[in-house]
Structures are given as C-alpha cells and as structure tokens.
Amino acid sequence: MTTITGKELIALGFTPKKWFAEALEHISENQLSENEMLDYLEQFRAPDPIPLHSEPQEFIINIKAENDSETDNVEKVINTMKVLMKTPTLVSGAIMPDACPTGPEGHIPVGGVVVAKNAIHPGFHSADICCSVMSTDFGKADPKTVLDTAHSITHFGYGGRDRGSQMPMSQELMDAFRENFFLNDERLISIARSHMGTQGDGNHFLFVGISKNTGNTMLVTHHGSRAPGAMLYDKGMKVANRFRMELSPETLKENAWIPYETEEGKQYWEALQRIRDWTKENHESIHNAVLEKLSIEKQDRYWNEHNFVFRDGDLFYHAKGATPLDDKFLPDITGPRLIPLNMAEPVLIVSGTTNGRNLGFAPHGAGRNFSRTQHKKSLAHKTIDEVFAEETQGLDIRFFSNDIDISELPSAYKSAKNVRAQIEEYGLCEVLDEVMPYGCIMAGDVGKNAPWKRKKKFRK
Ligand SMILES: Nc1nc2c(ncn2[C@@H]2O[C@H](COP(=O)(O)O)[C@@H](O)[C@H]2O)c(=O)[nH]1
Ligand SMILES: [Mn+2]
DSSP states (O other), rough: OOOOOOOHHHHHOOOTTHHHHHHHHHHHHOOOHHHHHHHHHHHOOOOOOOOOSSSOEEEHHHHHHSSHHHHHHHHHHHHHHHHHHTTTTEEEEEEEEEOOOOSSSTTTEEEEEEESSEEHHHHOOOSSSSEEEEEETTTTTHHHHHHHHHHHHOOOOSSSSOOOOOOOOOOHHHHHHHHHHTTTTTHHHHHHHHHTTOOOOOOOOOEEEEEETOOOOEEEEOOOOHHHHHEEEEEHHHHHHHHHHHOOOTSOOOGGEEEEEEEHHHHHHHHHHHHHHHHHHHHHHHHHHHHHHHHOSSEEEEEEEEEEOOOOTTTEEEESOOOOGGGGGTTTTTEEEOOOOOTOOOOOEEEEEOTTTTTEEEESSSSSSOOOOHHHHHHTTTTTHHHHOOOOOOOEEETTTSSSOOOGSSSSSOOOOHHHHHHHHOOOEEEEEEEEEEEEEOOOTTTTTOOHHHHHHHHH
C-alpha cells in the first residue's frame, strides 16, 4: 500500500487543486499500490498547454489609409490583428473600412471580425454585448414631432430609470433569465428591469431621418445591453480566464475563451441569446412607446446587432463592431441591415451575403481616427458653441444632459465618404436606401453637470 501527501502530488507534476484532498483520501481508503495510484492519478493530469499559432492566421484587410491622418490608425489595426490572429482558437478574420484600435497590440480592433473554432471569447464582444441599431418607419409623420415625442420618452445617462418611470421587462424574459446559470442573479435581474427603456451614453443615439426612397420618417436607435450585458461580460471573462490559465496560459488575458463544448460554454451561449432578447426588447420599448403616444401604426421595422457572437456549426464569428449580412447568422431577422455613419450623414440601409472578402459582414459605422481626447485637442482653438454650430447646421441636434459633447460631433468620426467608397471598392454590401438626417439626441458630455449627476448629489 502507498501513502502519499499533497507535497508528493506536486512533486509528481500536479498543480494544487480542490481534487487533491479527495484523491489523497481515495488512495488511502482503497490502499492503492504504487502502480494503481499512478493509474488513478492520470485522470487528473492537466492537458499540455495549447500553444499560440506560430504565425498569425490569415485575415482579410478591407481598409486603406485615404490620407496621412489615417495611416497611423490603419497600421495600428493591422499590427494588433497580427498578434490577435495567433490566438490558438482562431481560424480566420477580417477588418472593415471603419476599423480602429481599442487598446494594446493583440486586442481585437473595432471593425474586426474573427472566427474561432468551438470557442466563445467574451473579450471579443466586450462589455457592450449586442450593441445594435433598430429602425421604425413612421410613415409620413412629421420628423420634429417624432423627435420631440421620442425626447420625452427615451432615457440617456448612467444607471436606470427611477421607479416611477420604469418600462416593464417582459415576464417571459425574466423567467428565461432565471433558467440560465449566468443570468439567474437577482441583482442582475433587478438592474435589467430598471435599465429597460434606457440608452446609456457615449455614441449611443436616437436619430430621426427621412428615407430617400419613400420619403417616410424613420426613427433609429443605437445602444447595447446596458448594465445587465456588462455584468454578463464580467462573469464570462472570469470563467474564460480560469480556462485560459488551465488550457493556454500564453494566450493574452483579453483573448481568453470558454470552450463551447463545456457546460459553461453552452450556458454562456444561451446567456448571450437572452441578453440579445433583452436588448431587442429595450429598443422596442422605446420605439413602441413613441408610436403609441403618437397613435401611429409602424410601417416597417429593421434591427441588427453589430457587437455580438454568431454561430455557424462549430465556428463562432465574433464581430466587434461589424454588421452581420448573411442570413445564416440571424435566423430571426428578415429585413435589411442598418449602418449609421454620424449625426450629419444618412443611416445606410444595406443588404448582402458572404463573399470572398467580407466573411458575411459589412462595416458598422464610420469609426474613429483619433481618440476622444485627441479630437477635443484638435478643436481647442474654437469654442464648443462654434464647433457645434459649424458641424450641425440645418440639423436638430440635442443632448439629453444639455451639455454639448463635441467628441460625438461628425468631425470625431472618419470621413463617411471614404468609408462608403471603401464599402464599394471591396464589394462588402449593397446600399438599398439612405435615411437622410433630420435630427438626433445623444447623452451629452457626461463629465459635466448632467441631470443624473445632480440628482445623485441631491440624494446624499
Ligand atoms: N447616425 C449617427 N451615427 C453615429 C452617431 N454617433 C456615432 N455614429 C456612428 O455609429 C457607429 C457605431 O459606433 P459603435 O459604438 O457601435 O462602435 C460609429 O462608428 C459612428 O460611425 C450619431 O450621432 N448618429
Ligand atoms: Mn454600437
């Protein structure tokens, strides 16, 4: 019979884990011989770490610099992709004309699509899971009336709605949250309820415009899954990092994955679908409340996510700011897709499918060449009011907090004309219609004295 200690297990090459105590007890209780013990212990031996690909997997470059200010951005995007594409799960990738870096080399850029085999990477959809766009056709309604009404209904800024003004989350969805390992969390569900009907901040917007084809007024909203999605992302990253330490410690922490074939993988996939349902319900609750207040029947509605994970068999397409075109990704979506550019440019209504360059995706916007801070610095010689007047002439642009956020004005984004030219040059999708801008509401400069900040101070 063999007696063995934890220290000896470590000397045999095992990493201290919960199973140590159970194994020591099993060996002693069953009085295993040395060979029996070694046979028994084999089941606990960790697999060899999965190495990074020695060379980056191929990725398609659908972007080029149109001027000096874009050169640095394009170089950074390509360099970060070269590091990212060494992640062991990845089999292919693409970058879109609106691509821009999100962090150090190796992090997925905005405008990046990467395909992983049997793996979900929470870092590739990031905290704003299912950031998406929805449009509703209001027929011949007056655009100012639609914008005024939407302004009286929507909610921008930190946090959720006050108890008195909450929009209901459906019982069906709440029940579905409770059935999922990641979402069955009363704090998360309570936040999901109070965040329903809210749009957050940053570049989330509520846009009203006129269809070039029909002359109809269209409402377009842009936001993601708000705090419930961010909470799922945090949980997903923790689980993925545990797998990373066991399976592939060489992989960057941001690029950790949850193997789909595990219980965690299946539950995380389901959780993503429920968060997608929540986000769709969030857009719908705002659009439906505007229709109801104006006693208008909708003529049409389109929506698509552009920050999500899509599945085709054992391949998981991670789109970090890219518009899914191919119907195989979106069995429940029948209409065309939406690509916003900036508040002074049309929202493009597009369609398309997989071709040799796009992996089934199109750009999701115009993207940024500069950080918000760099952009603000470049305009420092003008007053905020001057910049606002120059860039929004003829448009009805409003900030929910009443403070202009110049980092969201059209000059903060890449040239929409160049992005559209590259969509055509690389044959990424077809433009069916354009929603010409009438006006737009955004959160406003949240660093200033926004109403939700004043309220918090007052409550103290
Ligand atoms: N029509 C508008 N488009 C806008 C506005 N602000 C930003 N944008 C575009 O949206 C995309 C998507 O951004 P992301 O947060 O999902 O990465 C962005 O690239 C811009 O082109 C706006 O006020 N109106
Ligand atoms: Mn978005």
